[in-house]
Amino acid sequence: MPSSTFFNLPIDKQKKIIDAAQLEFSNHPYSEVSINKIIKNAEISRGSFYVYFADKYDLLDYLLSQFKNRIKNEVKRFSQEVNQQFKPLIILIHQHIFNLFKNEDNKKFLFNVIGYFQTHSEEEVLRQKDKLNFFNDHLELFNLIDVTQFKFNDKTKINKTIDISLAILKHVLYLTVTNNYNYQKSNSLLEEYLNILQYGYMEEQNA
């Protein structure tokens, strides 16, 4: 979390810093993001930066939290659009994220959201817990869907189904990015995955 000093800053100045940070994070992997470059672009001093943010990680955390909130609000709208239907909601979320990819700046930044393997110590993982749970904990889809469409009405089971769907979404986004799929390809891939989840891969035993 940025310090209160940061939030006391005039909005223009805040924005200038965030823009500079977003630019830098868009063009460099985390380990190569240079605070020097950011403060140069934002025209603030080294000392000020460290009053506003604890470190580079704190800054990234803030950027991501802004992004999360934006998506979360949009997902609320979507759930109404599709009458709380589960699969269509996931597909709409996918479409929305895909559209964000069209903006070059977002595209680069969005690699955060897709996420992939990286080396970290245990402390680092725990520190990042909040960030990691982005898809799973922060979207809170359970309250946005009609639960009667599931064949079980156990809340934990429904939540697990949501977890799997979001894991699938993440996987599809990852494939899309690395193979540069277009929307049609990406979407049909997602639907194929979701179809398998919907009816399972094995015949139910009616003994």
Place this chain on the structure above:
Amino acid sequence: MPSSTFFNLPIDKQKKIIDAAQLEFSNHPYSEVSINKIIKNAEISRGSFYVYFADKYDLLDYLLSQFKNRIKNEVKRFSQEVNQQFKPLIILIHQHIFNLFKNEDNKKFLFNVIGYFQTHSEEEVLRQKDKLNFFNDHLELFNLIDVTQFKFNDKTKINKTIDISLAILKHVLYLTVTNNYNYQKSNSLLEEYLNILQYGYMEEQNA
């Protein structure tokens, strides 16, 4: 890939370097891994390091590839143990990885394998493509399972089912690590997820 110079080194010296690297990667996030510490522990000069490896990333890549090969071979054994049955194989892989977690050194290092969100530029993602696909491309489970247990016999559909299962496995491992679950908890979680995937979340329409 390390240079041929590295592979020409006496095995003892290679091992000393790899051990020092593994230690460092186990105790620090990628961005904080210090080559200085590694060469100090391995008792080689700065110059030598850069003859052996292109950079820090090249080193990590090599460490991971070794790890991958180890798991891959073990998975082959497992598939025989469980008569090529799909779900039991996934559960056995999970058990195996969980056991690796008991070794403190492996535990820390294994965070690579679980993977999570991190900021990277597009170039970086492409560079890491090989590393990223670890679970999905490198285990090549299709050839290790009995395909008659699926209700469809379309190869791409079976492969997608495998993808989903591995995404679930990854998710469970992530939850296990961040919440410090014991094996029983972790395993039952995995089975619950896999059960949903097995029979789906919706009743099949027999119109």
Place this chain on the structure above:
DNA sequence: ATTGACAATTGACACCTTGTCATATACAAT
């Protein structure tokens, strides 16, 4: 207007990084 108290800003500083390269060394083959 001036004061005083507190908030915000600054940049030099100490201490760390990485990747390079000219030089030194080892050692095998002639």
Place this chain on the structure above:
DNA sequence: ATTGTATATGACAAGGTGTCAATTGTCAAT
């Protein structure tokens, strides 16, 4: 012994981070 080739070295340039004593800005109270 000499030559050639592979390997090893560490000082160096260039750049990074986080800190802190000193400075400047702001604004309410006098």
